[in-house]
Amino acid sequence: MNNNIGSESANCEALAAATGLKPETLAKADKIVAKYPQKRSATLPLLHIAQEELGYVTDAAMKWIAAKLEIEPINVYEVVTFYPMFRLNPIGKRHVKVCRTLSCALRGSYKTMEALEAEFGCKRGETSADGNVTLEFVECLACCGTGPVVQVDHLLYEKVTPESVPALAEKIRASLTDPGYGKKVPTFGDRTEWLG
Amino acid sequence: MKENLPLHAKETLIVYKRVKNPDFKPDIDSYIAAGGYETLKKAMKAGDPAALCSEVEKAGIKGRGGAGFPAGMKWKFLDRKSGKPIYFVVNADESEPGTHKDRWVIYYDPHQLIEGIVLCSYATQAKQAFIFIRGEFIHGAQILEKAIEEARAKNLVGDNILGSGFSLEIVVHRGAGAYVCGEETGLLEALEGKRGQPRIKPPYFPAVLGLYNCPTVVNNVETVCQCLNAVEMGGEKYASIGVKSDAGTRIMNVSGLVAKPGIFEIASGSVTVGELLNDMCGGPLPGRKFKAIIPGGSSMKPLRFDEKYKIKDADGNDREVYLEDVPLDAASLMACGSSIGTGGMIVFDDSVEMIQALANLNAFYKHESCGQCTPCREGSIWMARISKRICDGNGAEEDLDTLKDVADNICGRTICAHGEGEAWPVQGGIAKFRDEYAESIRRRNKGEPSPFTGYPLI
Numbered sequence: 001m002n003n004n005i006g007s008e009s010a011n012c013e014a015l016a017a018a019t020g021l022k023p024e025t026l027a028k029a030d031k032i033v034a035k036y037p038q039k040r041s042a043t044l045p046l047l048h049i050a051q052e053e054l055g056y057v058t059d060a061a062m063k064w065i066a067a068k069l070e071i072e073p074i075n076v077y078e079v080v081t082f083y084p085m086f087r088l089n090p091i092g093k094r095h096v097k098v099c100r101t102l103s104c105a106l107r108g109s110y111k112t113m114e115a116l117e118a119e120f121g122c123k124r125g126e127t128s129a130d131g132n133v134t135l136e137f138v139e140c141l142a143c144c145g146t147g148p149v150v151q152v153d154h155l156l157y158e159k160v161t162p163e164s165v166p167a168l169a170e171k172i173r174a175s176l177t178d179p180g181y182g183k184k185v186p187t188f189g190d191r192t193e194w195l196g
Numbered sequence: 197m198k199e200n201l202p203l204h205a206k207e208t209l210i211v212y213k214r215v216k217n218p219d220f221k222p223d224i225d226s227y228i229a230a231g232g233y234e235t236l237k238k239a240m241k242a243g244d245p246a247a248l249c250s251e252v253e254k255a256g257i258k259g260r261g262g263a264g265f266p267a268g269m270k271w272k273f274l275d276r277k278s279g280k281p282i283y284f285v286v287n288a289d290e291s292e293p294g295t296h297k298d299r300w301v302i303y304y305d306p307h308q309l310i311e312g313i314v315l316c317s318y319a320t321q322a323k324q325a326f327i328f329i330r331g332e333f334i335h336g337a338q339i340l341e342k343a344i345e346e347a348r349a350k351n352l353v354g355d356n357i358l359g360s361g362f363s364l365e366i367v368v369h370r371g372a373g374a375y376v377c378g379e380e381t382g383l384l385e386a387l388e389g390k391r392g393q394p395r396i397k398p399p400y401f402p403a404v405l406g407l408y409n410c411p412t413v414v415n416n417v418e419t420v421c422q423c424l425n426a427v428e429m430g431g432e433k434y435a436s437i438g439v440k441s442d443a444g445t446r447i448m449n450v451s452g453l454v455a456k457p458g459i460f461e462i463a464s465g466s467v468t469v470g471e472l473l474n475d476m477c478g479g480p481l482p483g484r485k486f487k488a489i490i491p492g493g494s495s496m497k498p499l500r501f502d503e504k505y506k507i508k509d510a511d512g513n514d515r516e517v518y519l520e521d522v523p524l525d526a527a528s529l530m531a532c533g534s535s536i537g538t539g540g541m542i543v544f545d546d547s548v549e550m551i552q553a554l555a556n557l558n559a560f561y562k563h564e565s566c567g568q569c570t571p572c573r574e575g576s577i578w579m580a581r582i583s584k585r586i587c588d589g590n591g592a593e594e595d596l597d598t599l600k601d602v603a604d605n606i607c608g609r610t611i612c613a614h615g616e617g618e619a620w621p622v623q624g625g626i627a628k629f630r631d632e633y634a635e636s637i638r639r640r641n642k643g644e645p646s647p648f649t650g651y652p653l654i
Contacts, residue, residue: 035367037324038408043389044372048331069389082391082566083372085331101293102494102556103451103542108651139375139560140293140494141332144451144540145458146200154334158200 008067015064025053029068039069043079047086056087084138092127092134094172096120097151098160101140104147108161112148113137115162119169132176153182201300201459204476208437208463210445211421215304216461222339224346227307233352235428236315240360248319252423254431256443261287261378261416262295262493262537263613264526267423271320271413273403280410284322285387285402286313288329288336288417289371291378292493293560295540297449297459298417302329302336306343309417310366312424314353317364319427320413324365328383331372340368375564379612380414382566393566394612418447438464439510442526446536450477452543453484453650462524470520473543484545488628489519491529492537494557495617497624498544505532534624547650550629551636554621555583555654561618569610575602576618587654591637600626 016026028049033042043065050061057080066073080086098104098113113124116135120128127134143149146158150168152175157168175181201216214220214230227233239248253268274282286309290298301309309327317325329337344366347353355363374392376382381395384407399405406412415423422444426434435443442464449459455478462472473479473486480486486501499505501519507528509515522528529536544553562580567573579602582595603619603626610616626633639646 035365038388040389041369041387044370044386048370048372071389075390078391079389082393083331083374084563085373100556101560102553102653103294105556105653106452106542106544106548106553106651110652110654138373139563140291142290142296142299142330144294144296144542145449147451147457151332 012064012067015060015067018060019050019054019058019064020060021050021053021064025049033068040071040075042069043071043076044083047076047080051086056090092132093176094133095136095153096133096172097136097138097141098124099139099141099143099147099149099151100137103140103144104149107147107159109148111162112150112160112165115165116150116169119165133172198304202456204460206467206471206476207461208445208466209461210425210437211301211308211418211447212459212461214308215300220305222304222306222343224307224343224350227305227311232307233311233350235424236311236318236352237358239315239318239427240358240362243360245319245321248315248427251427251431252319255423255426255434256431257419257422257426257434258442258526259416260418260422260447260538262292262495264535264537267415267419270403270415273401274320274413275404275411278404278411281323282320283407283410283412284313284317284320284325285380285383285407285412285414286325286327286417286420287378287380287383287414288327288333289378289383290330290333290417291375292495292538292540293557294451294490294542295449295493295538296451297447297539299333299336300459301417301421302333303339306339307347308421308424309340310343310347310353312420313366314347314357314364315424315427316413316415316420318357318360318362319423322364322413324367326387326407327366327368328377328387329368329370330377331370333370337368337370344368374566375560376566376612376614379614382612383414384412391566393568394614396611438466439523439525439527442536446524446539448472448524448539448541450541450543452541453481453545453548454486454543455479455481457543465523465525465528467524468520469522469524472524472541474520477543480545484547486543487546487548488544488550490542490621491524491534493540494542494560495613495620496537497534497620498550498628499529499532499534500628503628507531533627545650547648548653549632549636549646549648549650550625551583551586551633552650552653554625554629554633555580555587557621558583558618559654561614561621565614565618569615571606571609572615572618575606575615578602579618579622584654586633586637586640589640589643591641593634593637595637596626596630596633 032045046065062076066076120133122128150157150160257267258264371377377386377392379394382392386392402412445461446464447461451457488498504516526536558580562576565576603622606615606619
């Protein structure tokens, strides 16, 4: 173990480079860490920004976060495995999450899932053969009054019935070729900007 | 009109008054034009944080996150002798299934929350504030961050707020999909960058050993907003809204099998279950009949429409009424053997086979158990397996006794209330629907057709 501080920060820089994250993401990480009274608190936000850019949490990202927050890589790994939103493997280009919990199920979310499975040709928990879509059943998304709800990446779709699945699938397919997808910063108030 | 937020004449709008206003824009100028930040300015000018705490105590606000602990009392428990900094944490995890009320405050009226946080932090003399928001509210977190920056530009957040000498930074911290982080000590672990495993009390009462082992307040989004409104109108006036034992408004957020699920803010006790579901939510779906409700988030015990419940009226006299006539306030629902919790009401009609609903919730709690405590971790798995097995047509007669036995052995034997949360639906379900469950076991084992026409729940 090398206790020389200078080489530790050099080590952190090397680990940062190994993640392949963009310089602006790394700069954002510095800002995030500075917001907290204790560095370790930044574990979840750093995992979020790494996953958002890389698609999943890579070994290199975990090592970098550990060095940056002065904790052991196992401390980052144990967090990744605890929280359902973090993943250790790549998924499809669009992450389609269907709420499975009671309020949405009462409104037919199991049927919605079946329709999505038929639409994309893969089962829940799987990625479609073309690598475009990963289907997942998730627990309550806190939009129980307008169930069944489906969250596609950052967008939430309400009242998704088997009948409206084809239209949703069409939107998802169209988004694959949309260069502006996911880049729009939502303005206040307009529901259509953050709901799909 | 906001499509999912219709208005009703029986409502008393306080927290939702701007949320439900179709013309209201969530930016800071609209909020200020509507009288926003005036309460904070007045409080800062008066310069008496203790007086604010006493207003909140006088208001008698019960916490709106589910457990219903009095907010004023929570603040009072803060350990001020230790000399350690105090932290103010807002629970915006909104993770209890059936609960969807805080979301719309965040999306439609974020500055109400920001003003509430600054005011409550000033009242408790907190050094820093955090909003723990569930990971799935991606835009919600962005909106709050933008609102904080807008407030900062007007010196309402940040250094030396309005020249008062009080400074406050608010950090928005996204969770990552774990239900148990809605439990306040699990939430604090997540804020510290760890697995969200709840801490044992004692010694880890947040008011004494909270975030970074410093005294900490953890309040729900709605609770913070209720505190702001109580200070605005004065504690005594606030306490005069609704019934005495449960001051203020209740945001009833209804989901499930009802014609028009929605969110209605009512003076506590001013509306009955029947009025909420029939008048405000449009009654049952065509051709259906109401069967049961879970009144305040999925962990609470279910109540049947065809049973009578003993409640007390305003004068303390006993009254026996059907569920439809039970007023919506904390004491009445407690008298029925359940709880108003978060106000997240899940409605079942006669198309639902209740064993499937139970299996659905069992699967949820199995997925969300953090795994620290054996009774909760193993118990949730057993209960989920048994109820699923029944639904698969492989149930045994003694399964219901086994289910109840497992549930009975979880309660009181776990670090946090997740244990109760997974056991109550089972205990409550068996108490109310044992005969139907037994008939489901018999019928499913024989492969006979089901009389229930509802969607599959498992």
